[in-house]
Amino acid sequence: MFNETNKIPANKLDRGFYKYQNEFENKALEVLRSGWYVLGNEVTQFEKEFAQYNNAKYCVGLASGLDALWIAFRILGIGKGDEVIVQGNTYIASVMGITINGATPVFVEPDEYFNIDASKIESKITDKTKAILVVHLYGQASNMEPIMKLAKKYNLRVVEDCAQSHGAKFNGKNTGTFGDIGCFSFYPSKNLGAFGDAGAIVTDNPEIMEAVKVFRNYGSEKRYYNRVVGTNSRLDELQAGLLRVRLSHMQELEDEKRAICERYLREIKNNLIELPKIRTGATHIWHQFVIRCEKRNELIQYLDKKGVGSIIHYPIPPHLSEAYRYLGLPKGSLPITEKYADTVLSIPLFVGMTKEEQDHVIETINSFCD
């Protein structure tokens, strides 16, 4: 049934479209026929609904998740000469959000849940430290209690990278609402995905909300009156409208992915495979189901032959990428981060995945041996 040419891919985005095809198509036509395409009613409504979804006061729509990150640091005045603490094992956009403004990332090793190890933050704080960027990686909320305590003690800003954690909570509170600014991406593969690029920030601070609103539109509040040198990072009506459709089904979408992952956790049994763990108090919205395997290359080849796709998030940690060679952090400087980069593997997980596909993924992984 499944083989090398007829593979179960790691992700399959069209299934998520067909699930609500009529609603998406009707909304697209509605926007196309409206004659208003950028920063309009759909954006305003989406911002309201997404703020509410997160139990945040405000949301400002932007053009991407990376924009949300760098604009967040820009608005907080964090740049040249400043240091920002971030986990070593993140997607490189987290780090670019820091360095685009000229600030320096200071990497901390992850814990066993793939998030920042809060017990290793304090020793990295210096006079230059201005903020902690918390990444809720793969969909699981980070250990926010000790992180917020440290931020308070050292008077640090907290920015949250929620690109993978829409709706995830720590002790009942939404990721993105612990710190000063929560940054979201709606890249198509994210749990709340658009049909193109899109992003947003959430905040409870009205000054930050106002500043981001002005900044995203060339620094102008009123047309042709420019207060600051801003950028163009506007959310368009089509994406906002389509996001509203998806947002209205978020619980169902989250439940569907959770059910698949609960099966994986229950039914994948192989001594060569380490399954993901969930921290007490944290919820996981399963952006990715990430296993670890010392024999990863052999596993990938085996899965491939049996028609099971997989993908590595992420094979090269930011500090070892060419882009950040200038930081001067050689191989071996973040051993846990590097170990994860060498052993993690995301297995197929997407909305609309059939029972047969899930069965085959489980059976194939269980039959992998030395």
Ligand SMILES: *Cc1c(COP(=O)(O)O)cnc(C)c1O
């Ligand atoms: C996707 C992602 C981003 C960047 O979002 P874009 O919308 O692609 O710019 C940032 N951080 C993390 C953790 C991500 O997964």
